[in-house]
Amino acid sequence: MSSSATYVVREEEGFRYIDEGQGDVLLLLHGLFGALSNWDGVIRTFSTQYRVVIPVMPIYDMPMREASLEGLVAFIEKFVAYRNLTDLTLLGNSLGGHVGLLYTFKHPDMVKRLLLTGSSGLFENSMGGSFPKRGSYDYIAERVAYTFYDPKVATKELIDEVFEITSSIPKCMNIVQIAKSAQRNNVAKDLHKIDVPTLLIWGLNDTITPPEVAHEFNRLIKNSELHFIDKCCHAPMMEHPERFNELLLDWLARHPIQTEENALA
Template sequence: MELQVKKQGKYTYIDEGQGEVMLLLHGLFGALSNWKDVVNAFSDRYRVVIPMMPIYELSPHKAGIDSLTKFIADFIEDFDLHDLTLLGNSLGGHIALNYTLHYPERVKRLVLTGSSGLFENTMGGSYPKRGSYDYIKERVEYTFYDPATATPELVEEVFNVTRSIPKCMNIVAIAKSAQRHNMAKDLPNIKVPTLLIWGLNDTITPPHVAHDFARLLPNAELKFIDKCCHAPMMERPEKFNSILEQFLQKTKETALRLHDS
């Protein structure tokens, strides 16, 4: 299914299906299309919503975790979304955690994959280098276990972003904000059921980061996907969706038992 991008006011987003809301948040170099396999797998029984975060539209001195969290909070409020299943990849996971910390009444469950918030190797340990296609290609491939997952279209998209000085400034500002905004002390206060789906070969947020999240979040379960790096929903979509489906069913049954008791 081809994803239909919608615009309303300051928001660019995807909104497919009906029912319980799944809100998906992309990463720093992410795009709405990163989640296409999740949309295709779940929009027949969930309302799947993906807002485009204004990573390049923010002024550099405001580009950071708090501004992006406020943007998502405004989006959720303006669209009157409740009882969310909130999914986030990389930076999107960080925003999902920060939002849940401040608005726990809106979030039913969390799903994090390759999330920042504790530790990450930004762009594989370095910031974007402008003007070098080969360098950008190498860095994008570094995000995946199988370099072939980094399609020419994806590499070209990232390369075009890094050719813009203002966009590079925002990327650096947000990456530094994410590194400063360590959530270790906050995670024990996030009580919602949380699923951690992690690439066993993640080079950006390595497996030890996933174990730290599992240890600090009170109600978390951790699942690894082998031969998979930083974006499991793109690289191993069938396995990712299978693990997600099991979690959704299990937490739904738990909620029903609690409601009936």
């Protein structure tokens, strides 16, 4: 049973999601092999003073013809409308960061703050070949461990989850489609359009979106600040949750959301 079982995972209208706490909305987007449990540390720390909302993106279950970043952005649009969310602080890890960027380009009025951690969109090393090797548990275990600085973070539960996904041919087809879509959707030429405060938290030892990728995001997004976490790979919120949360809390406090009401106050 995943540790996110301590939170209510709601299932309504074709959506599975967590919606905890009250206050400014933090909308969290997971990566290609991500899950709600990736964000446990963030949910625990932030749901006391923020509204933490995490939809499960239908990466493996969407119809194959829709399996693309555009399809995932359309899903987020529907979800945001369904939950009637506004003034978003958007947090995305890996592929989730990429989806968050494309959503921000389309809906600049909806996003007030942006956090990217190990985001794709400029460059990423693939999950090892175009098609995930099916049926080899050891191979999957090695690939999952590769996303962490400390292989012990790759728990058996996490490896089992990825192994189960990659054992299904339709799910693998979707993964390949979405990975190809991510490679087509290079965001470099559009990053100058982002003018909301942007926080970049990166693993100094990230092997999938290496540190130079973070520097490039920092250079191309004008209102951005970059922090590296040492002994950390592709999922800082999982490997170093305390440091990740500390950086995020400090940054949120320094960049309060400007709404029309408090601008007039």
